[in-house]
Amino acid sequence: MGMTIAEKIIARAAGLESVHAGEIHTVTLDYLMSNDGTTHLTIDMYNKLRNPRIADKSKLVWIVDHNVPCDSPKTAASQKKMRDFARDNGITFYEGAGVCHQIMCEKHVVPGQLIFGADSHTCAYGALGAFGTGVGCTDYLYGMVTGGSWVMVPETIRFNLTGKLRDRVTARDLILTIIGLIGANGANYHAMEFVGDGMKNLTMSDRISICNLCVEAGAKTALMEVDDITLAYLEEHGGRKPAACFKSDDDAVFEKTYNIDLSTIVPVVAKPHFVDNLAPVDDVKGVKINEAFLGSCNNGRIEDLRLGASIIKGHKVADKVRFLVVPASQEVYRQALREGLLDIFMEAGAMVMNPNCSVCWGSCQGVIGAGEVLISTGTRNFKGRAGDKNSFVYLGSAATVAASAIAGEIVSPYTY
């Protein structure tokens, strides 16, 4: 029986010829990423170990991105703990460079790798043909100390993509539609694998957007094949070379296969308070908003900013609406600056912020108050996610968000 991409990556990490779904194996990890959400907790546990040691410092990447700039003494203390430990132990450390998953894609991840991240959206690295999965700080600690972990090999659900997205329909609309289709636990503990003729019509940014959100369907990881687009991205970003390029075998076994024609996808939103609470944008037109957010590891890349800027150019943000635009990394910020995009947003009345998780994280920057409504390219819309427990979050594409910011209410991305 052939293997899926997920099985091949785990086999490689386990040093085995082959593995199959359902088996549990011990693996060596290629990277261990942790951010300021939980690293301080990992450090506390580490310091309580009788024999604390780090198996391979070069595999650790620590990134401060959630509360940047820092919002409270408590957060400052946890960030300081992380920073001091990184400095004292020679751990690769980023603070202010951008959102963790964006940094990992821009600078570290290569195809074939098996990566643990102390953050649920680690599944994003599937866009680069790597198996990334989110873990808690205890699993992280184990990986930090031993260099490895155990994994149960997941089943794979395959998505065969054909055709091309229509104008102003984005990868965000695609993945939201898929999540709406299979449900919030429709891929529980599975790998979601994306293949097909349609892949060549998806940029690396699109692919990251797609893989990033798979955890919202319960997926363990998301995966894609390596192609010219992947290699070009790696070349542009530090001339990185793949560790291994995997494709699922012709006789690999998939639990289920979905065939999706990209040209059938329409602009959609996820309504409060669940990521799979899907509706076409047209169904929610007219919902008044207080705030709009363009950013996050899902949609904070140059392509998203270009799309948003092309819509808002020549228009103004609605009078009492707060529109935060937050590039996902310093690299994106600078490119957006040079392309004149930041000026377009500032001229329109938006608030451009430094790269960080911002509104998506919902704890300290652009929080929404009681009764307020947000439309966002962030990853989640659970009750209270963006602020007050009595507030409402709609998730949508960069185009939908930008158009809605102008209108002051949710509108179709074709409005302007």
Added chain:
Amino acid sequence: MGSTLIEKIFAHNIGADSVKAGDIITVGVDRVMIHDIFIPFVKDKFEEMGFTKIWDPDRTVLIYDHLVPASQLDDPRHHHIGDEFCDKYGVKNVHRSDGICHQLMTEAGYVRPGDVAFGTDSHTVTYGCVGAFSTGIGYTEMASILGTGKLWVRVPETIRINIEGTLPANVTSKDIILTIIGDLRADGATYKSLEFAGSTVDAMSVASRMTMSNMTVECGAKCGLFSPDEKTAEYCGLDGLDDFLVTLRGDDDAVYSKVLNYRAEDFVPVIACPSQVDKIKPVSQVIAEAASMEEGSIVPSVGLIKDGTIRVDQVFIGSCTNGRLEDLRAAAQVLKGKHVAPFVKLIVTPASRKIYREALADGTLDTLAEAGAMITTPGCGLCCGRTGGILTDNEVVVATNNRNFLGRMGTSKVNIYLASPVTAASCAVAGEIVMPGR
């Protein structure tokens, strides 16, 4: 007997030939500024007082800046109250995310030379940079002005400060005003008007004068005034100075409670040490003192001493004191081709949307971003200490804002140093307190 600058402004306002220090007068108010953090209180008091309309809505300006972007759940409530207030009472001058109130009030043309203005913020003294009388008041008094258009003031005595000559390299108007505050102390100008003059002042941009006016409240002053000149006229969009404005300078025979004379060449880079604004020392002295402190120790009100220097954890460049284009450019000049030191954070917050865009256009923000700066949207940012770079025990921040009180930017054990943008940027590169331009 001649008049001081403030006596002339007040006399003109009440239509008198002259007034003298000590007189209690009632002024007609030209403009008021209310910001987001206090609008709920202003509204409550205004309505509690029984007023049903604002004396002149066009003279009222509402600016959201302390809570932009919102960082606590209660922040949006302030904005909603502000929006309702404007709708109810017909206030059209609202700025919801255009930058810091004190920057906007002159930048957007609300306050002009000779005006009498009040604001619900102590740094309202800032507009003295264009030769206006402006000062901070509480929200109760603001409510009374909204209803009546008037306020009682006691004409202050004036301390005249003459500064002649050319500033040395890497010495800025921030160093001047910090030095003056160090000399006068935190209460040395209480109830007084500070009146600045001299060739050094004449040579300054309005932006540099703004830095000085802004900080006069830190030595207790009621206002900090500069005579309007052609630069002022250009900044304010005036065709020129009219007959009244050209007289706005202290007369030779005016009576001053004190006259301070400074030579520009004597100023050196200085720094306000934790945790008082008037704890001023030359940067060189702070460096020398650190060299003799115990290596590896954390010295209270100083910071961590490593390799004989004070470690810097964070640098903040921004605020109504030093968030203007010339400040950002000065920082960019230091940072060009260099990088923020490892494990050090540099946060840059331009003072207004206009400045942000100008700094985009001229490459300043790109230089700063390339060096590793986190550039945030215009607003008060870290200065008001709610978010924007909060710190924890024993961390050291070098900031270009105007206050370093205990607990201002985090815990009571955070060491806040105030300095010029040049000094601050230099510290960001070095990761320690260093002389500017090193």
Added chain:
Amino acid sequence: MEQFKGKVWLLGDDIDTDIIIPTEYLALKTVKDMAPYGFSPLRPELASKIRPGDIIVAGKNFGCGSSREQAPEVIKALGVRAVIARSYARIFFRNAINNGLLLIENDTLCDDVKEGDEITVNVGESIEYNGKKYPISALPDNLLDILEAGGLVKAMQKLNGII
């Protein structure tokens, strides 16, 4: 002539408004919510110990810093009867009068008095402590008017004929 006694809480010079009520509490809904945090950066225990009728004695430049009116309001909400300081920052001074908080200036009391001691205030005339009399002056008429009205809000209410 008005007279009252009170227990002393002693503070130093340059007590700024960030100490009196830190910015992080300014968005709390009411002054009553803020009062427990009064003086917390400097003396975290003080707010819970102050009793109605107590008096704060301080050095120079009391209330320097921000224009936040919550500073005198918090002091009043804690029940402080009066503040006696060497000198006051000017915005704080106006705000306090506008809120009916009695401020008295005296140059030497803060050097002599000990925390916990009792003093007697003869308003507009003198302070008595330990057998010694410290002279104080009356406020200017226009400020007395506001204080006597019960603060600026009441003065304006009278103006608008609603009380």
